[in-house]
Amino acid sequence: GAVVSQHPSWVICKSGTSVKIECRSLDFQATTMFWYRQFPKQSLMLMATSNEGSKATYEQGVEKDKFLINHASLTLSTLTVTSAHPEDSSFYICSARDIGTSGAGEQYFGPGTRLTVT
Amino acid sequence: GEDVEQSLFLSVREGDSSVINCTYTDSSSTYLYWYKQEPGAGLQLLTYIFSNMDMKQDQRLTVLLNKKDKHLSLRIADTQTGDSAIYFCAESYTGTASKLTFGTGTRLQVTL
Numbered sequence: 001g002a003v004v005s006q007h008p009s010w011v012i013c014k015s016g017t018s019v020k021i022e023c024r025s026l027d028f029q030a031t032t033m034f035w036y037r038q039f040p041k042q043s044l045m046l047m048a049t050s051n052e053g054s055k056a057t058y059e060q061g062v063e064k065d066k067f068l069i070n071h072a073s074l075t076l077s078t079l080t081v082t083s084a085h086p087e088d089s090s091f092y093i094c095s096a097r098d099i100g101t102s103g104a105g106e107q108y109f110g111p112g113t114r115l116t117v118t
Numbered sequence: 119g120e121d122v123e124q125s126l127f128l129s130v131r132e133g134d135s136s137v138i139n140c141t142y143t144d145s146s147s148t149y150l151y152w153y154k155q156e157p158g159a160g161l162q163l164l165t166y167i168f169s170n171m172d173m174k175q176d177q178r179l180t181v182l183l184n185k186k187d188k189h190l191s192l193r194i195a196d197t198q199t200g201d202s203a204i205y206f207c208a209e210s211y212t213g214t215a216s217k218l219t220f221g222t223g224t225r226l227q228v229t230l
Contacts, residue, residue: 004160034218043206043220044161093160107218109153109160 003027004096006110013084013117020080021113023094029074030096034107035067038091050077074099084117091115122209122221129227136194138224140207143188147209150183151218152192155204164192164205194226202228
C-alpha cells in the first residue's frame with residue numbers, strides 16, 4: 001500500500017519549452033501533496049505544498065509563475081515547469097500524505113523525475 | 119529557523135552495526151523521521167519517532183532521540199550490502215501540517 005507514482009521518470013526538453021510532471025497516489029487519497037527538488041548529492045528542497053481544490057503554497061524563493069502546480073483531484077497533482085532553462089535541470093520528487101493516516105503525517109514519496117533542459 | 123545536520127559519509131563492514139547521526143535545531147519538532155534513498159530513486163520511509171519518545175525499535179532499526187541535545191540517531195543492526203544508500207533524517211513541527219525539513223543526508227557504504 002501507499003504507492004506514489006510519477007510520470008515521466010525521465011525527460012529531456014529544449015530551453016524555452018514547458019514540461020509537465022504528474023504525481024499520483026495509486027492506492028490512497030491525498031489532500032496534500034508536496035513537490036521537492038533535489039540537486040546531485042544534495043538534500044531535498046521543498047518547493048511547494050499542493051492542496052486539493054485550492055492554490056498551492058510556495059516556499060520562499062520559488063517562482064510560482066514558473067512552477068505551476070495543479071491538484072485537481074485527491075489522487076493527482078501536476079507540476080509544470082514553464083519556459084524551462086538549463087538551470088531548471090534537476091531531480092523533481094513528489095510526495096503525498098494519506099488522509100487516512102495518524103497524526104504522524106507520514107509522507108510517501110514518488111520515484112522522482114529527472115529533468116534535463118538542453 | 120530550522121536546520122538539520124548530518125555527517126556526509128559512513129562506511130561499515132557487512133554484519134557490523136551502523137549508526138547514523140542527526141542534529142536539529144527546532145525544539146518544537148513533533149515528529150522525526152528517517153528516510154532511505156537508493157540511487158536515482160525516491161525516498162522510502164523507514165521509521166519515525168514522536169518527540170516525547172526516547173527510543174523506538176523496529177526489527178533491525180533502532181531510533182534514539184535525545185531531545186535535550188536535539189540529537190537523533192538511527193542504528194542499523196547486522197548491516198547488509200542492500201542497506202547501502204543515502205539516509206535522510208527529517209523533522210516536522212506539527213504532524214498534521216506534514217511539512218518536512220530534511221537533513222543533508224548521510225551516504226552509507228557497506229563493504230564486504
